[in-house]
Amino acid sequence: MNEFVEKLYHTGDLTDNELKLLIESGTADNLAEYADEVRQKHYGKKVFLRGLIEISSYCKNDCYYCGIRRSNKSAERYRLDYHDVMNCAEIGYSLGLHTFVMQGGEDMALDDDYICGIIYALKEKYPDCAVTLSLGERSYESYKRLKEAGADRYLLRHESADCDLYYRLHPHGMSLENRKQCLYNLRELGYQVGAGFMVGVPYQTTENIISDIRFMQELQPQMIGIGPFIPHKDTPFRDEKGGTLELTLRLLGILRLMFPQVLLPATTALGSISPIGRTLGLKTGCNVIMPNISPEDVRKKYMLYNNKLISGGETAEGLEILRREIESAGYEIAKERGDCIK
Numbered sequence: 001m002n003e004f005v006e007k008l009y010h011t012g013d014l015t016d017n018e019l020k021l022l023i024e025s026g027t028a029d030n031l032a033e034y035a036d037e038v039r040q041k042h043y044g045k046k047v048f049l050r051g052l053i054e055i056s057s058y059c060k061n062d063c064y065y066c067g068i069r070r071s072n073k074s075a076e077r078y079r080l081d082y083h084d085v086m087n088c089a090e091i092g093y094s095l096g097l098h099t100f101v102m103q104g105g106e107d108m109a110l111d112d113d114y115i116c117g118i119i120y121a122l123k124e125k126y127p128d129c130a131v132t133l134s135l136g137e138r139s140y141e142s143y144k145r146l147k148e149a150g151a152d153r154y155l156l157r158h159e160s161a162d163c164d165l166y167y168r169l170h171p172h173g174m175s176l177e178n179r180k181q182c183l184y185n186l187r188e189l190g191y192q193v194g195a196g197f198m199v200g201v202p203y204q205t206t207e208n209i210i211s212d213i214r215f216m217q218e219l220q221p222q223m224i225g226i227g228p229f230i231p232h233k234d235t236p237f238r239d240e241k242g243g244t245l246e247l248t249l250r251l252l253g254i255l256r257l258m259f260p261q262v263l264l265p266a267t268t269a270l271g272s273i274s275p276i277g278r279t280l281g282l283k284t285g286c287n288v289i290m291p292n293i294s295p296e297d298v299r300k301k302y303m304l305y306n307n308k309l310i311s312g313g314e315t316a317e318g319l320e321i322l323r324r325e326i327e328s329a330g331y332e333i334a335k336e337r338g339d340c341i342k
């Protein structure tokens with residue numbers, strides 16, 4: 001497989017066939033070393049931290065994989081108010097974070113006025129920080145208003161670029177076409193955009209993963225979020241197998257070589273399936289970690305999947321543990337807000 005890794009490193013691309021062989025092969029090659037070299041060439045040893053604020057666990061959607069899907073009657077629902085969010089940000093800022101990510105279910109109560117009010121306040125109080133949103137699919141007009149209020153980035157995983165798989169993961173009523181359109185709208189409006197998908201989600205084939213990669217080559221997102229699928233006990237996928245550490249790392253390495261300048265998080269899901277998942281991610285091309293700065297009492301309620309890593313960065317102590325994790329992997333926490341360099 002080393003020849004494919006070399007080719008990918010030198011040319012940034014492979015044929016579908018070559019990609020398939022590389023994805024499906026074991027780890028007995030130098031993919032991680034090459035991915036790390038490329039990451040260091042562009043971003044040095046820097047790791048950018050993003051303070052994740054889980055703003056609401058209400059959701060109108062019913063994605064088959066997700067623990068906060070509408071039909072999950074056992075999910076406890078909450079919504080943070082303006083003061084809660086500002087408190088999270090204050091703690092995050094005092095710990096040195098320079099990006100706040102507001103993520104939530106598609107909660108109808110999170111209307112434009114409400115979110116814009118928070119964005120204004122965050123930008124006014126922390127002009128040196130970036131505001132990232134991850135609030136699902138909204139109208140062009142809504143994205144426009146949020147951008148005008150000062151939002152910088154938007155994370156919206158496309159989940160699957162293959163129509164058949166998309167509909168096996170989502171009930172009818174949600175559409176891949178709309179999801180893709182949202183990503184194009186966000187890009188047109190000047191957001192730094194993040195796409196991505198889950199690794200090892202039920203029914204996913206290598207061909208599906210190649211479609212995801214091809215879609216992202218077309219979109220050219222500034223951020224790519226991938227993490228292993230982890231079953232949640234109150235969803236239709238409760239008995240399905242989860243995605244593996246090996247395949248996730250393999251894909252992270254491939255993505256780093258294909259998208260040399262992308263911001264690539266070692267995700268919470270990766271850290272949830274293995275205590276060294278995030279460290280291995282950093283060593284395989286990742287350069288972002290998103291510590292959780294949501295209030296302690298809501299963490300358990302934002303359960304997208306079982307055994308979600310609860311620890312985070314909301315306390316000086318939590319951040320210190322994270323710092324040690326990053327430094328012992330040979331990297332360092334960046335001080336700046338960490339925009340994509342392209």
Ligand code: SAH
Nearest residue numbers: 065066104105106136157228229230304305
């Ligand atoms: N409503 C927002 C945020 C969704 S939660 C949106 O639509 O973008 C963020 C991500 O968590 C999702 O995009 C999905 O890829 C991931 N996720 C959801 N359930 C998961 C599970 N069971 N295992 C792993 N990741 C999951």
